[in-house]
Amino acid sequence: MKELPLTEPVFLILLSLAGQPRHGYSILKDVDDMSRGRVKLSTGTLYGALRRLLAGRWIERFKEDDRPRGRQAYRLTALGRRNMQLEVSRLKRLALVANLRVARKES
Amino acid sequence: MKELPLTEPVFLILLSLAGQPRHGYSILKDVDDMSRGRVKLSTGTLYGALRRLLAGRWIERFKEDDRPRGRQAYRLTALGRRNMQLEVSRLKRLALVANLRVARKES
DNA sequence: TTCAATATGTCGTTGCGCGACATGTCGCAT
DNA sequence: ATGCGACATGTCGCGCAACGACATATTGAA
Structure with missing residues (x-):
């Protein structure tokens, strides 16, 4: 696995899994929703x-018991969750810096 | 120019220019600073x-008058600034959503 | 005077994002 | 019944961005 920072698609996929385990198609729709x-x-x-x-x-x-054929869910590992927390802190900080810089001078 | 969302490096470059015009090498160091x-x-x-x-x-x-040979600065256009403002709003919103999702459940 | 920092740029490789394609199930309306 | 759209999983190849390596020149300090 490559080092941080994460790319946008990967970040959104992980963010989708942060709330609850999901299968692929569900991630697709959730990312759509999250990003409006x-x-x-x-x-x-x-899938890549x-x-x-x-x-x-x-x-x-x-793994879930009564899952229809061909359907499988994914969830964050402890490692994944930890890394996401770091990534989110980083993002929040960046948002603050960005806000300061861009807000200044004519809106 | 490709559509939004911007990639991380491009975003940071633009953010660096949002504060003030800079030349290439200065952007390099500013991005380093901004991202700690x-x-x-x-x-x-x-340069790509x-x-x-x-x-x-x-x-x-x-263009600056008394600029030493081979040295040139860049600055945001009005278009660039407008796009950056959109991008920053988007980023702030994403940071909020991300915070909610990741904060929940064991830290 | 030489070394590090400043400064700009090119080139080739690698890997990611993405659209197109392939395949199949399930439930509902006609 | 059948056909259609949503659900669901996956592969393949293209284009392009990111990046490290390389090339080069100037300037200021030890």
Whole structure:
């Protein structure tokens, strides 16, 4: 797994999983919602990112009993959650700095 | 120029220029500072991004009189500033959503 | 006087994002 | 019944951005 900072799509995928375990298609819709329809993940992006996140142990497959065929959920690992917390702190700080810089001078 | 959202390096470059016009090397150091040393732009990234930003009219060359040879500054255009304001709003909102989601459940 | 910091830029590789494509299920309306 | 849209998972190849390596020149300080 590459080092921080995360790219936008990956960040949103992880953020989606931060609330609850989800399967792929559910992530797709959740990201759409969260970003108010601004970010539409393609399946290529999604499954590519999930593969890398699994490999880096940020997420893991989450087995449920009565899950219909071909359907599988993912959830954050402890590592993934920790990293996301760091990433969110970083983001909040960046938002503050950005706000200061851009707010100044003519709006 | 590609559509929003911006990538991290490009965002930081623009943010650096939001405060004041700067030349390339100055952007490099400012981004380093702003991100507390987390993001070290390579010159390849920087000048590639500057070229694209110039092409898309987000920034423009900023001429100063007594500038030593080979040294040139860049500054945000009105378009660039407007786009950055949008981008910052978007970022702030994302930071809020992210905070809610990640804060919940064990820290 | 040489070394680090300042300063600008190119080139090739790598890896990511993304659209297109492929495949299949399920529930509902016609 | 059948056909359609939403649900669901995945692969493949292209284009492009990020990045490290390299190249070069100037300036100020030890």
